[in-house]
Amino acid sequence: MHIENVSRRRFLKTTAVVGGGVVIGFSLTGCSSPGPLPIELAEGGFVPNAFLQLLPDNTLRFYTPRDEMGQGVTTGLSTLLGEEFDFDPLDMDIRFAGVHEDYNNPGMGVQATGGSNATHAHFDQLRQVGANARALILAAAEHDLAIGQEQMSTDNGEILVGSERYPYGQFVKTAATLTPPTEAPLKAQSAFKYIGRESTRVDALAKSTGTAVFGIDIDLPGMHHAVVKRSPVAGAALQSFDAELVKTMPGVTDVIEIGSGIAVVAERYWQAKVAADALEVSWTSVPLSKVNSKTIRADYEVALTSNEALVPTDEGDVDAQWNSAEHVLEADYWTPFLSHAPLEPMNAVVRIQGNEAEVWSGTQGPVAAQGLVARFSGIDPERVKVHQTYLGGGFGRRGTLTHIIEATQIAVATGKPIHLLWSREDDLKHGLYRPASLMRLKAGVDAEGKILAWDAARAGGNISEDTIKNMMPALFPGLGDGMIDWTVGLAKGALKGWVTDPSSIEGLFEDYDQVHTRIKHTTINHGIPLTFWRSVGHSYTAFAKESMIDELALASGQDPVAFRLNNTQNKPRLQNVIRVAGEALQGMLPKQGHYLGFAAHHSFLTDVAQIAEVSVQAGRIHVHKVLCVVDCGIAVNPDIVRAQMEGAIMFGLTAALHGEHQIQDGEVMESNFDNYPILRMTEAPSVDVVIIPSTDKPTGVGEPGLPPIAPAVANAVYRATGQRLRSLPLRLA
Amino acid sequence: MIEFKLNGETVSTGEDPNTPLLWVIRDTFKLKGSKFGCGAGLCGACTMHVDGVAVRTCILPVMAVADKNVTTIEGLSDTDDLHPLQRAWVAHSVPQCGYCQSGQIMSAAALLDNNPSPSAAEVESALAGNICRCGCYPRIKQAVLAASDAMPQFQNALSTRQEV
Ligand code: FES
Numbered sequence: 039m040h041i042e043n044v045s046r047r048r049f050l051k052t053t054a055v056v057g058g059g060v061v062i063g064f065s066l067t068g069c070s071s072p073g074p075l076p077i078e079l080a081e082g083g084f085v086p087n088a089f090l091q092l093l094p095d096n097t098l099r100f101y102t103p104r105d106e107m108g109q110g111v112t113t114g115l116s117t118l119l120g121e122e123f124d125f126d127p128l129d130m131d132i133r134f135a136g137v138h139e140d141y142n143n144p145g146m147g148v149q150a151t152g153g154s155n156a157t158h159a160h161f162d163q164l165r166q167v168g169a170n171a172r173a174l175i176l177a178a179a180e181h182d183l184a185i186g187q188e189q190m191s192t193d194n195g196e197i198l199v200g201s202e203r204y205p206y207g208q209f210v211k212t213a214a215t216l217t218p219p220t221e222a223p224l225k226a227q228s229a230f231k232y233i234g235r236e237s238t239r240v241d242a243l244a245k246s247t248g249t250a251v252f253g254i255d256i257d258l259p260g261m262h263h264a265v266v267k268r269s270p271v272a273g274a275a276l277q278s279f280d281a282e283l284v285k286t287m288p289g290v291t292d293v294i295e296i297g298s299g300i301a302v303v304a305e306r307y308w309q310a311k312v313a314a315d316a317l318e319v320s321w322t323s324v325p326l327s328k329v330n331s332k333t334i335r336a337d338y339e340v341a342l343t344s345n346e347a348l349v350p351t352d353e354g355d356v357d358a359q360w361n362s363a364e365h366v367l368e369a370d371y372w373t374p375f376l377s378h379a380p381l382e383p384m385n386a387v388v389r390i391q392g393n394e395a396e397v398w399s400g401t402q403g404p405v406a407a408q409g410l411v412a413r414f415s416g417i418d419p420e421r422v423k424v425h426q427t428y429l430g431g432g433f434g435r436r437g438t439l440t441h442i443i444e445a446t447q448i449a450v451a452t453g454k455p456i457h458l459l460w461s462r463e464d465d466l467k468h469g470l471y472r473p474a475s476l477m478r479l480k481a482g483v484d485a486e487g488k489i490l491a492w493d494a495a496r497a498g499g500n501i502s503e504d505t506i507k508n509m510m511p512a513l514f515p516g517l518g519d520g521m522i523d524w525t526v527g528l529a530k531g532a533l534k535g536w537v538t539d540p541s542s543i544e545g546l547f548e549d550y551d552q553v554h555t556r557i558k559h560t561t562i563n564h565g566i567p568l569t570f571w572r573s574v575g576h577s578y579t580a581f582a583k584e585s586m587i588d589e590l591a592l593a594s595g596q597d598p599v600a601f602r603l604n605n606t607q608n609k610p611r612l613q614n615v616i617r618v619a620g621e622a623l624q625g626m627l628p629k630q631g632h633y634l635g636f637a638a639h640h641s642f643l644t645d646v647a648q649i650a651e652v653s654v655q656a657g658r659i660h661v662h663k664v665l666c667v668v669d670c671g672i673a674v675n676p677d678i679v680r681a682q683m684e685g686a687i688m689f690g691l692t693a694a695l696h697g698e699h700q701i702q703d704g705e706v707m708e709s710n711f712d713n714y715p716i717l718r719m720t721e722a723p724s725v726d727v728v729i730i731p732s733t734d735k736p737t738g739v740g741e742p743g744l745p746p747i748a749p750a751v752a753n754a755v756y757r758a759t760g761q762r763l764r765s766l767p768l769r770l771a
Numbered sequence: 772m773i774e775f776k777l778n779g780e781t782v783s784t785g786e787d788p789n790t791p792l793l794w795v796i797r798d799t800f801k802l803k804g805s806k807f808g809c810g811a812g813l814c815g816a817c818t819m820h821v822d823g824v825a826v827r828t829c830i831l832p833v834m835a836v837a838d839k840n841v842t843t844i845e846g847l848s849d850t851d852d853l854h855p856l857q858r859a860w861v862a863h864s865v866p867q868c869g870y871c872q873s874g875q876i877m878s879a880a881a882l883l884d885n886n887p888s889p890s891a892a893e894v895e896s897a898l899a900g901n902i903c904r905c906g907c908y909p910r911i912k913q914a915v916l917a918a919s920d921a922m923p924q925f926q927n928a929l930s931t932r933q934e935v
Pocket residue numbers: 806807808809810811812813814815816817818827828829830
């Protein structure tokens with residue numbers, strides 16, 4: 039085994055960026071954006087733009103604008119910049135950027151990370167930033183060395199002239215006096231040396247030595263620990279509680295009421311936890327208190343037959359096709375509420391001193407963290423400093439930051455620096471969930487196996503509405519509560535008259551060539567808080583769609599690959615991953631008793647086809663092997679593409695085989711990993727990933743590996759047992 | 772006062788003897804490499820070695836380690852002399868979010884101490900108590916096997932570590 043010599047420089051530092059020199063931001067066009075950059079100016083440091091600081095000793099600090107939750111974005115973005123600046127990402131000193139408009143996600147217009155869009159959205163921007171900075175250093179070198187640029191080349195942070203090498207850092211003084219170019223030419227793909235390279239992650243060492251800093255690890259002088267006791271039923275209000283006993287328990291300093299429940303504050307976490315467990319609290323009853331898993335499903339069933347449904351898509355004449363179709367199939371598919379359950383439970387550290395506040399937390403939106411602290415402390419957002427940390431998993435969960443609201447409220451009420459930590463029980467029982475869905479699909483195929491008509495309906499909660507409501511106070515800290523309700527209501531109203539929340543139905547109908555398509559949606563909201571969950575709507579629509587496609591192929595007497603190829607003539611990239619996977623399938627010779635299942639899906643601009651090799655033994659489903667073919671445009675770091683496919687498959691297998699929340703009297707019943715199991719190593723298949731070579735701009739990789747796995751397994755289970763399982767998690771009769 | 776050895780040094784604590792070892796290590800001794808994932812012995816994020824055995828410290832009262840040797844991820848190696856598992860972890864780009872990895876490595880290290888050339892099935896069962904929500908399992912398995920194959924060539928690193 040070859041081991042790279044890993045130097046200390048290759049630690050991804052997560053030192054909080056504090057105080058120091060004020061640096062003005064530069065946009066790509068050279069115009070400055072509002073406000074000082076949250077960058078600490080080093081001695082002699084040169085900051086040509088918000089992303090870089092070059093030091094005289096040739097240290098390159100890269101301020102990464104997106105949040106690292108394991109998806110490898112830090113490696114990817116540093117590679118984009120490093121490619122054009124000509125600086126090895128493994129040699130950069132990488133730091134999480136503070137809050138500033140220059141760090142906005144170009145695909146969202148806000149400083150947030152999600153939707154598998156970072157590499158796509160920053161692909162042009164960060165390469166341009168790197169190219170401009172390199173041109174500037176070359177111009178400075180030309181001046182200082184009095185040598186023409188045509189005699190210079192660059193190599194990993196050094197300018198080469200003949201056999202001489204000059205570190206970039208040597209030229210920072212002169213560079214600071216020059217006007218940075220804005221449109222330096224970009225390299226051709228054939229000249230890439232870091233993009234596409236097989237290389238380790240920039241954060242691998244820190245994460246293999248216990249030195250990577252997560253939000254939970256922040257420890258401040260005088261810090262107190264808080265645990266919050268919340269209502270078992272979302273939205274119920276506090277009725278009464280008895281703080282007296284708890285107040286006398288060891289270490290306890292404060293027992294206070296906050297918006298979401300009762301906060302117990304102590305000198306140590308364990309003291310706060312023991313005291314909160316002993317606290318007796320009673321809560322009001324709300325409509326959700328009468329809701330059970332069974333009633334939810336029954337309500338969805340009624341909704342599917344009601345006339346209330348919105349019809350966001352109605353193309354051609356669906357009803358006219360049923361008579362002429364050779365085969366018409368109709369089936370219902372069920373998918374349950376799920377938790378994200380990132381391994382690091384929610385936490386936040388908030389310190390308020392006078393009219394200044396600081397917050398430390400790993401979030402998918404540092405600007406939202408800033409906005410929430412400002413809103414709930416009354417301090418101006420400009421005076422709220424955000425310290426981003428690594429995220430111990432995100433999956434959509436760390437876009438909603440009610441834990442930062444809680445920590446802020448407790449810090450304000452107690453006047454102490456507060457470390458708030460949720461337990462696993464808090465995470466599973468008081469979280470935000472992937473909505474449950476009931477989907478009814480009806481489809482007709484002609485005698486050649488061409489899909490004629492596709493009629494799909496979904497009933498369930500709306501994902502975006504809850505998420506918007508949770509994000510509004512963060513993004514607009516000055517907006518009153520009434521205004522927020524009004525604005526969200528407006529958005530909801532707008533959705534009603536115009537189109538269904540696209541997140542809730544995405545993936546249900548777009549992938550195949552059928553001409554006649556109708557989509558219906560009925561929103562049923564029981565009050566269980568919802569949010570984006572890795573691959574969002576695709577996480578359940580792909581299960582319904584790809585199970586139905588398998589049934590249609592079988593009904594047509596066609597091979598599932600041939601059937602899909604025949605019905606994706608207008609989707610060449612999707613068709614190609616199906617073809618490549620289909621060819622690989624020919625060479626897969628499953629062991630006796632093992633069966634193969636196929637599925638494909640397009641999401642986040644990326645196309646994925648998967649084959650699952652499955653056996654069923656003693657009524658248990660075993661997934662032995664998965665082949666995954668992905669077209670994600672240019673693979674900026676191929677190994678991270680493979681890792682994301684592997685991880686998404688494991689995440690999707692937890693959902694396919696185990697994931698399910700039960701609701702009883704409005705309460706989420708699962709509380710820890712014993713009753714909400716996560717896939718373990720003993721159940722994990724081996725995964726082979728094939729990346730389609732491409733010259734296209736990179737597309738998403740964090741989420742698209744997830745949607746096909748559940749249907750691929752379900753389709754294999756059908757071949758193994760003859761049982762068509764149309765509910766997740768997959769359970770044999 | 773409860774006295775024990777922490778990464779080779781004698782330490783003592785006056786914390787409530789029922790406090791789980793994890794919190795004493797994190798909050799009193801400020802070693803943050805061991806993580807909290809479930810608090811119920813179900814995920815392995817808090818794994819440390821107590822007298823060489825991999826233990827879930829979120830449910831182990833600190834009094835249970837009186838006079839014993841506790842090793843955390845911080846004591847497994849130093850940066851310039853990584854444990855073979857850590858080298859393999861980096862070479863295979865094992866971590867995603869990274870949060871489970873201290874626990875994974877500590878469980879794997881205890882396995883290799885007792886069984887330097889485990890089979891794939893032995894790796895799986897030794898690590899079955901460690902959840903990785905990011906799904907790094909295929910790489911964790913590969914890295915443990917690679918480190919185990921590599922063991923002879925890293926004997927020095929191992930013996931230095933055991934003297935500490
Ligand atoms: S935190 Fe100890 S086993 Fe999960």
